[in-house]
Amino acid sequence: MFSALMLNAWGSASIVAVVAGVVGFFIVLRGSAFAAHALPNGAFAGAAGASLVGVDAIVGLAVFSILGALTIAGLGRRARHDVATALVIVVMLGLGSLFLSMTTEYAPEIYSLLFGEVLGVSSSELVPIAVIGAVSIAMILVMYRPLMFSSVMPDVAEAHGVRSARMEVAFLLVVALTTTMAVPVVGALLIFSLLISPGAAARCFTNKPLAAMGLSVLIALGTVWSAIALSFLSNLPIGFFVGSIGAATYAAGRGWVAWRRNRPRSPRATRTLPRAVAG
Numbered sequence: 115m116f117s118a119l120m121l122n123a124w125g126s127a128s129i130v131a132v133v134a135g136v137v138g139f140f141i142v143l144r145g146s147a148f149a150a151h152a153l154p155n156g157a158f159a160g161a162a163g164a165s166l167v168g169v170d171a172i173v174g175l176a177v178f179s180i181l182g183a184l185t186i187a188g189l190g191r192r193a194r195h196d197v198a199t200a201l202v203i204v205v206m207l208g209l210g211s212l213f214l215s216m217t218t219e220y221a222p223e224i225y226s227l228l229f230g231e232v233l234g235v236s237s238s239e240l241v242p243i244a245v246i247g248a249v250s251i252a253m254i255l256v257m258y259r260p261l262m263f264s265s266v267m268p269d270v271a272e273a274h275g276v277r278s279a280r281m282e283v284a285f286l287l288v289v290a291l292t293t294t295m296a297v298p299v300v301g302a303l304l305i306f307s308l309l310i311s312p313g314a315a316a317r318c319f320t321n322k323p324l325a326a327m328g329l330s331v332l333i334a335l336g337t338v339w340s341a342i343a344l345s346f347l348s349n350l351p352i353g354f355f356v357g358s359i360g361a362a363t364y365a366a367g368r369g370w371v372a373w374r375r376n377r378p379r380s381p382r383a384t385r386t387l388p389r390a391v392a393g
Contacts, residue, residue: 127338135331138313152203154302159210179290246295311360318367
């Protein structure tokens with residue numbers, strides 16, 4: 115489980131989990147789950163096109179991710195955000211279908227970009243993954259306060275000079291970078307689970323932003339570590355465990371919220387409530 119090949123898998127998956135935990139917290143907070151779903155699936159078309167012309171797949175991922183983010187941000191100013199996102203994903207998936215129809219030579223590589231190839235990450239690939247991940251985290255840290263402000267109270271933030279449109283573009287570019295880094299490791303279909311489940315579960319357990327962000331990272335790390343270990347022991351696909359564990363953590367979070375909402379009040383709180391109301 116801890117051979118040289120597996121160490122690359124542990125390292126790359128851990129990097130992806132940390133970045134996904136941080137970025138995913140803001141995706142959930144801003145209600146940008148649809149965009150987080152659209153960019154990885156649309157970027158897959160870029161990888162298919164890059165393979166068709168003989169360019170490194172990560173170049174195609176980066177180009178299509180960034181173009182998709184800029185298009186969503188640009189169209190979203192003039193129309194409903196979900197409509198703009200839907201149009202982008204439809205166009206990019208259409209291009210991906212076209213690129214795939216023009217070649218069968220790179221089918222295994224394209225398939226791996228859909229479902230990921232954690233166990234196939236080489237030592238040379240760890241460097242670009244780590245660099246892109248560091249850039250994504252750095253961008254979040256730089257714009258943390260205005261991004262948080264515009265995510266929680268967009269109208270108030272706008273009144274205080276925080277341009278929501280600029281924040282949207284900047285944040286979608288971070289999501290695009292995260293997509294570029296994560297798709298070769300966990301795949302276009304599974305990165306959505308890592309971007310959404312940990313952040314959504316963390317928000318169920320705490321309302322404190324920094325605590326929720328940290329918990330989101332811990333949940334994402336626990337998800338990928340457990341998935342790799344269970345896949346190694348059972349010889350089942352890693353993706354199955356990533357999706358299942360992600361769903362389970364969110365279900366646990368919703369269960370925690372329901373328990374807190376429905377738990378009986380303490381006798382002391384019940385006794386003091388009439389006096390507080392009467393006063």
